[in-house]
Amino acid sequence: MTTLQLKNIVKRFKTQTVLDNLSLDVGDSERLVLFGPSGAGKTVLLRLIAGVVDPDEGSVLIGGEDMADVDAEYRGVGMAFQNFALFPHMTAFQNIASPLEAKRSSSRAIKEGVDKVARLLKIDHVLLHHPKALSNGQKQRTALARALAGSPPLLLLDDPLRNVDAKLRFEMRLELPRLLAAQGATVVYVTQDYKEAMALGDRIAVMSQGRIRQIGTPEEIYNTPADMEIARLFGDPVVNLLDVTPLASSGGIHVELSNVKVTLPDFSEEVVGRSCVLGLRPETVAFTNAATPGAIPVTVAAETPLNEKTVALVLTARGREILLSRPAGTPGPTSGDAHIAVNGRSAFLFDKESGLLIRPRAKIMSRSGEAA
Incomplete structure (x- = not known):
């Protein structure tokens, strides 16, 4: 069972506090979307979970185990970085295959695993190309394929569809939830696209200025926004x-x-x-x-x-x-x-002063469970 717990996380860079006493629980096999504007601290939080950076305060627990003394390569985490982070001397096939090779999978298992995820992400025709020959969209899908190929118990996806064209982005919103559900991984997914957040998340955590302002199901966030700013962020046309x-x-x-x-x-x-x-x-x-x-x-x-x-x-x-x-x-x-x-x-x-939602009074329920 792979759960993720963040307890009172604080991260500073010089005098700037990027993550401010942030706590979060992600359940086993849950897809949690981190949603918010640029600069909210989403990518820093992913890198901290992965072990690329360390918190100044607080703790990260994966599967109930404190990661304080666990290096990144031993955390069982797969991550697709926003900046691709592909190995330039390797082909797309070799990049995607790298986590399978690290697990000492057989040549047949490696080929089948790479071909399967490459077909899904529609990059099977560029598997023999090096990163310099790929478009940004193809690079992003290659990085996503590499994160998925190893079937890690915890997946961290940093806006993996940002550079993908509109048609494929729409298709991936439909296909990714099925793929992630089939893998059974616990997923933390970063995006600035509210439609993507609504489509992919079991729950959405809305971040701003290093804090989580609201967390709930897509329906709860849309129908009961905690404040005016969150109401503005979800919806087109705007509220x-x-x-x-x-x-x-x-x-x-x-x-x-x-x-x-x-x-x-x-x-x-x-x-x-x-x-x-x-x-x-x-x-x-x-x-x-x-x-x-x-x-x-x-x-x-x-x-x-x-x-x-x-x-x-x-x-x-x-x-x-x-x-x-x-x-x-x-x-x-x-x-x-x-x-x-x-x-x-x-x-x-x-x-008007605080911007916070005024919650309506609770409906009185009848014994049948219906609103009276």
Whole structure:
């Protein structure tokens, strides 16, 4: 069983703290994605797990064993580096085969292992080429193939699809989870692409400034972002964020858009009068008929078709911008006056000062387990 535990990790370079008291548990055969902007500390954390660099404070445990005195080559870790780190004097085949040769596998097992992973990553036609003859995308896939070929119990993948073209990147998002699941490895995967994080991770750890700001399943991160910044990072088009002050009436807690009440049924009176930010995912806002109860009058300012969806920009009566997203081919107004519908149950509410999510009150459950 291969688990990974990071306990109170601190890493400094001169006066800069790159990892700040970071703790993390990764379960056996789990795929954990480290997601965050450049400079968040993701790559440093991978190198620290691999044993390339040492922590200034804290401990790394692999399979329950403290790695403090264990050199990198004895940690049972496979890693695909962001900068490829291929052996320039070896062919792609030899690079991929190196972990199998280190395990003293037979010539037949080496050839079968290399051919299998090379076919999957679509580099079987360049196996006899040296790195200098490969494109960046081919180099990156060769480095990934080398990490996979040895079937290590712990895999560290540092943005391995960054230089891959869009079509292959999409295909790999589908194929990689199957391959990793078949290998049964525990995986820590770094990416700055939120779609990749959503597709590949059993859980996602969102990093910023050397700390983990939120960790959860892709659904939890998307549907319950811990703060406004995380809400912005996940979604295309980006989440709508509107300054609001919740009010109370006989109909419950509500905010107003174009002087129309939008009820927030899951929130209590503690948010009334508080400076907040309303978060609306573009796909949860829809055009509607003017006669629909709660219809909000807007002006359609622009519309952009984006292959599988159409994005519209509308303005409220106060000139506030709201993005709507609907499936391509779905009819909708392209300009002028229109009306939109907003489901208050799908809205986020953030504290304006701290940016933190205000969690709705828990639903009262009936004995059958359904919301009462």
